[in-house]
Amino acid sequence: MDHPIQTDYLRWIVLLPLLGAAANGLLGATLQKKIGKWAISLFACAPVLISFLLSLKALLDLLALKPEERFLIDRLYPWLSLGSLHVDVAFWIDPLSTVMILVVTGIGGLIHVYSTGYMHEDKSYWRYFAFLNLFTFAMLLLVTGDNLLLMFVGWEGVGLCSYALIGFWYHDHVNTRAGNKAFIVNRVGDFGFVLGIFLIFWSLDQQGHGTVVFREIEKFASLMKGQEIWGVGVVTLATLFLFIGATGKSAQIPLHVWLPDAMQGPTPVSALIHAATMVTAGVYMVSRLHFLYSAAPETLMVVAVVGMATALFSATIALAQNDIKRVLAYSTVSQLGYMFLAAGVAAYGAAIFHLMTHAFFKACLFLGSGSVIHAMGGEQDMRKMGGLRHAMPYTFWTFAIAVLAIAGTPLTAGFFSKDEILWQAFSSPHSSPLLWVLGVTGAGLTAFYMFRQFFLVFFGECRADSHTRAHLHESPKAMVMPLVLLAIGSIAAGWIGLPSIFGGSRFAEWLEPVFGAHHEAHGPAALEEILMVVSVGVAALGFYLAYLMYYKSRLAPERFSSLAGGLLYRLFYNKYYIDEIYQFFFVGGTLLLARIGAWIDRYIIDFIVDGSAKTTAFISWFNGLFDNHVVDWLVNKIADTTFEAGDKFRKVQTGNINGYLYVILGAVLLAMIVKLRYWS
């Protein structure tokens, strides 16, 4: 472990997309005009494809090694080296980051291809791909950077690209506002993240091992135990700070508010950045630092509770949304909550497993919804859709598979990964049965809102206007092909992580060198089976309700929405009014402070400055008067007096020597008397 294998190709996995971004960013406008959009597509897709192939090579290279020796490093140059701080620009991969780079380049590559179809008519085609590639670079940097600071570069880098792509159609302020919101909310999270980095460095530096490199932190993590700051354990505080960062990036309570608005961006962006990859960065970070989180049980509890709360909370909001992408957005927030639930019960492997399967089916759902929106001429309101299964068979079938997966239908990827999380929430040493009950409830809600969407969009009568109906069409091949591949993944991805009762998980085994031995069989297999059946049953109930309401129309949705005087429905529909509350307190509060600051400058400080200037001016004016009238008068007076005195004393000058001598004698005598009398 201490002498990792050096390679020199890892850098290209990360840097190739950056080159693509640079090419399209700097030359794209010209290329697009002179050569055509295919050149842009080539510069955008080729680097990601090569990165994917190199990632596969990395996977094979790792597989060739003994499990406990599985990691590779590629060191470029020292980035910051000051005092005890030494940070290199270095990329490393271990089994955990391998999963991530395969997801990022694999699913990312498919979404690049999809985008060539989806964005084909956009006149800023080049700008779109420049940012999409830049995003891929930043995300790869985030997962392969060998230290916290480099990870942070990727961490903020993905935030920047997210901002730029949410506000991609910047002519409309709805989009730019959503972009600003995403970046600023993420900045709040990043504020916590950097403080976490500082705290870890400081704490280890106290012990003579100041570092921010992951492997070294892991090596010296035990030294941090027992250290306190402000009466809180350093490990607890550092992990909490970092978790603030995770709530920002992964849209957990209380920083979840930006993600639904982020759907203003082009749909492939929603799929790649706001579903499959970037938003999972928080889960990855917690898993990456699992040795710290496991050493801080208080933080783990916070992570689990926040994850669980977010999962349920946003599932309820998803029940009441009518925008096809908003439903998926809240569903993403909810699924991320499940991942944090897993991480919070120290089942990091289960979290990463769900991260991976979710990447497939959620990307498939988003791209499917993109295909629908494309066909509907930009319409996103589900109440105006319906019956689309005839016009778009590929989209329909792939969407169906993804819906089955997210609802946790047995034998799909989502089933295995969600079941693993629920089982861990029940049986892990950090868990509690309550978490399991809530988790299963959330699974029921998930099944309901996903099938509600499915039926509203693809079944029943088409509710669109005749013009839209006439133009319904299946999407081009570039868009359909990724859908098919992702649908296949939505099923197959689960099979590498079979639950223990079905023969054990290859996936857990793969991650074992990172997370340590898998918690095997901490409950009887029979119990696991019963719990599994219960959770499938609850999901089936959710499906059945949706089926009755939106397929058979035998049950009016109003019967539920009017419960408790419609209060609950309004609460869900309006997202619990969190946006309004934040707007009032945080945005309003900050602007108020800003105005107070500006006021102080203008009316207090400048009042004093200008006042003292004016006082000085007044004093000099007064001085002028004094000079003219008092001083000059005195001067003149003295001059006059002197003159008069001189005139008078002239009479003393008689020319009589005796007279002078008497005067001198008198003066000397007087001086002698004075001297004798007073100075002796």
Add this chain to the structure above:
Amino acid sequence: MTENVLTYMTFFPLAGMAAVLLLPSKSHNLIRWVAALFTVPPLLFAVWLYRNFDPANPGLQFVEKIPWIPAYNIDYFIGVDGVSISMVLLTALLCFLCIFASWGIEKGVKGYFALFLLLDTGMMGVFVALDFFLFYIFWELMLLPMYFLIGVWGGPRREYAAIKFFLYTLFGSVLMLLAILALYFSSEPHTFDMTKLIAQSGKYGTEPLTIWPFDQWRWGFQHIVWMALFIGFAIKIPAFPFHTWLPDAHVEAPTAISVILAGVLLKMGTYGILRVNFPMLPQATADLAYYFLGALGAWNIIYGALCAMAQKDLKKLVAYSSVSHMGYVMLGMATFTPQGISGAVLQMFNHGTITGMLFLLVGVIYDRAHHRDIDGFGGLAAVMPVYTGVTALAFFASMGLPGLSGFISEVLVLLGAWQKYPILSILGASGVVLTAGYFLWTIQRVYLGPTNEKYKTLPEINGRELFTLIPLGIIVIILGVYPHAILDLLRSSLDQINQIVIPHLS
């Protein structure tokens, strides 16, 4: 040649001033090109210095010392260490670029460029002077052309701004002069030689004085001198509450002068504290750094950012962002950790390049639209995409986006601060959120959204303007990726300064 390189570098612009004054005042282009020509050698000298400077040597290099006024032990004494060389490099670069940013000046061209070159010499002089008397002369030399450049070539309220600037800085100068004389008379034999004053730093009294009101403050002679110098420098930084000259001066000054003002002049405040207060008055530095550098720095960060958020004038917003960003420098200096203090000086350099870009960019739009009202634009990205791209680079650099230079210095400062004053580090870090807030809000209002009909036909940024911006943009990126290009210069010099102060920390 090489032994007098600092002298050549410093006085070349002065020769340029003489040359400009000899030219006929009607031939504007000739004057501009001659002025440009005379800023090239200092830049080349500065680059030569950068390449030939030995970063491992913490002492002064390229030293020149000639007796000047022997009766008072005043020498012509100049030299550079790592800190000053980075500032000299910045000054030479910005002066060169700003000549081109001044191309549009049509009024009193001869006078403008003559004063500009005089200002150049003054600034170089401040950064290389090692004799306190010489330092003060350069310090005042720089004030004068600045006053006229704002007061004559400025905007509508130029006279108010110029006088405000002049009074503030004059007030500081007087305090500084008193402090310099106090140090002179308490050194034995009396000297203005900074290296000797530093060597005697142990002698300046720290025993509490009993002069009212200091009898309760436990302040000694050293503390009072420190405070006098500090106020003089704090006005330049500018530290709260001495900062209100800055927004006015910036708003009224012509673009190039704003760049110089923010890019170079502000650095003199923090440079002075580092060069004078730290090594000469280490005990007072150790005693007062927390309140007057650390806490005040953190306050500057937040207060400046909040004020920036409230501005309606784009240039004023950038001016207040300077107040905020110079706060990081103060906070970093107060930490006495290798990371914090290096971050502080790197931040001085980075702020020079980034804010230089910001003011140049404001100038570009002002030259076209003739106003700077943030709410009066909208959708410029569609009209001027290249301009918007460069602006985004500068804005995000100023926001401390990782990968660009501002991030490195801010993170080093905050990392250093955490080790000494975690609360101040938290406060400083929260400034990062506010900064993102006001810059993004500005981008949104000026560059994004529906295009304002009035400005549909604004011409794209031109070649000359790009020429002033691109070098700075490249530096911003390079220093984000490879910060040791500057950090290596600073390390040993700053270690030495730290080593003087650290023993005095209780």
